[in-house]
Amino acid sequence: QLQLQESGPGLVKPSETLxxxxxxxxxxxxxxxxxxxxxxxxxxxxxxWIGSIYYSGSTYYNPSLKSRxxxxxxxxxxxxSLKLSSVTAADTAVYYCARQTGRSSTSSLGYYYYYYxxxxxxxxxxxxxx
Amino acid sequence: xxxxxxxxxxxxxxxxxxxxxxxxxxxxxxxYLNWYQQKPGKAPKxxxxxxxxLQSGVPSRFSGSGSGTDFTLxxxxxxxxxxxxxxxxxxxxxxxxGPGTKVDIK
Numbered sequence: 001q002l003q004l005q006e007s008g009p010g011l012v013k014p015s016e017t018l019x020x021x022x023x024x025x026x027x028x029x030x031x032x033x034x035x036x037x038x039x040x041x042x043x044x045x046x047x048x049w050i051g052s053i054y055y056s057g058s059t060y061y062n063p064s065l066k067s068r069x070x071x072x073x074x075x076x077x078x079x080x081s082l083k084l085s086s087v088t089a090a091d092t093a094v095y096y097c098a099r100q101t102g103r104s105s106t107s108s109l110g111y112y113y114y115y116y117x118x119x120x121x122x123x124x125x126x127x128x129x130x
Numbered sequence: 131x132x133x134x135x136x137x138x139x140x141x142x143x144x145x146x147x148x149x150x151x152x153x154x155x156x157x158x159x160x161x162y163l164n165w166y167q168q169k170p171g172k173a174p175k176x177x178x179x180x181x182x183x184l185q186s187g188v189p190s191r192f193s194g195s196g197s198g199t200d201f202t203l204x205x206x207x208x209x210x211x212x213x214x215x216x217x218x219x220x221x222x223x224x225x226x227x228g229p230g231t232k233v234d235i236k
Contacts, residue, residue, distance in 0.1 A: 037225075039174075047166075047174065047217055049225035060224060063131065096173055105180065114180045115221045116164045120173035 002027040004097050004121035012091075012128050018084040022097030022121060029078045030055040035100035037117060038071060038082045040093040048093075052100050053080055087128045094123040132156055132220050134228035142236040149205040151231045153218035158198045162222035165194055165203045168230075169214045177216075178203065208233070 008020035022036070029036060037052035051061035053071045061069050070083040084091060098117040105112045133156040143149050153163065161181035166174040176185045178194035181201060191206040205212055213235055218228040 046230050047168075047219075047227040049219075049227065062224065098173075103179070112161065112180070114162060115225075116176055116179040116185075116219075117166075117174070118176045118179075118185065120175075123173055 002099065002119050004099065004119060006095060006097050006121045006124040008124060008126070010125055010127060012087055012126060013130050014088055014128055015086055018082070018087050018091060018126055018128070020082045020095055020097075020124065020126070022080050022082075024078045024080075024099075029073065029080065030075050033102060035102070035115070036073070036080045037098050037100045039096045039098060039117070040091075041096070041123075042090070042093045050082065050084075050095075089128050092126065092128045094125050096123045097121045132159060132223055132226050134218055134220055134226050136216075136218060136228040136231050138231060139229065140232040140234065142234055143208050144236045145208055145210055147208045147236075149208050149212075149233060151203045151216055151218075151233075153196075153201040153203070153228050155199045155201075155220055155222075159220045159222035161197045162220055163194070163196065163201045164219045164221060165192075166217045166219065167212075167214045168217065174217065205233075 003025045005023045012018045035052040038050040051071045053059045053073050068085045073080040099119040101118045103114050135154045137152045163181045165178040168174040177188050177192050182194045193204045215230045215232045217230050220226050
């Protein structure tokens with residue numbers, strides 16, 4: 001059974017860089033069917049997708065965060081990581097990692113490729129404060 | 131950027147009720163729409179993908195419909211374990227979540 005586990009500091013100072021790692025167990029991060037993503041949720045608010053990475057290292061990011069985000073992968077450790085620079089209090093949130101599955105579908109209307117987050121970590125709380 | 135809205139933002143319902151939640155995209159997203167359920171202190175759980183495909187292991191009382199800009203999530207007979215917040219998510223162009231709909235006990 002695939003499991004994801006976030007880890008990293010729970011407290012980060014303003015202007016510093018937030019660094020988190022997601023460890024994948026029960027399956028390989030190098031599977032060709034999946035991307036791996038980061039999502040966050042500020043206290044009492046909704047979900048925000050941060051970015052995603054393929055095992056090859058190909059990435060794509062939320063445009064609103066792109067200038068501050070770096071996601072990387074270490075296939076030898078079955079891990080992927082998030083770095084968010086120049087953090088402020090607005091970056092305080094629960095950070096989740098998730099598997100992003102792709103599934104193709106063909107109909108009379110054409111060919112479609114759907115992505116969705118089907119396996120999630122439990123989340124880790126990161127507070128930005130001095 | 132594609133913006134997602136949901137209505138209502140919250141609703142109160144009783145066990146056994148039929149519940150419908152609406153999600154609207156700011157532009158056409160075909161059927162690139164997913165639904166998630168989130169309980170307090172827990173990670174979101176995938177319910178529906180591709181607008182109407184039921185994720186494995188999800189009870190059949192959950193169903194999704196719609197295409198283009200308008201989508202619905204329906205719970206045919208609300209159960210005690212269904213009281214939660216529900217989010218839609220578009221996957222047409224990167225990902226954007228809706229603001230959520232909280233379903234609580236009447």
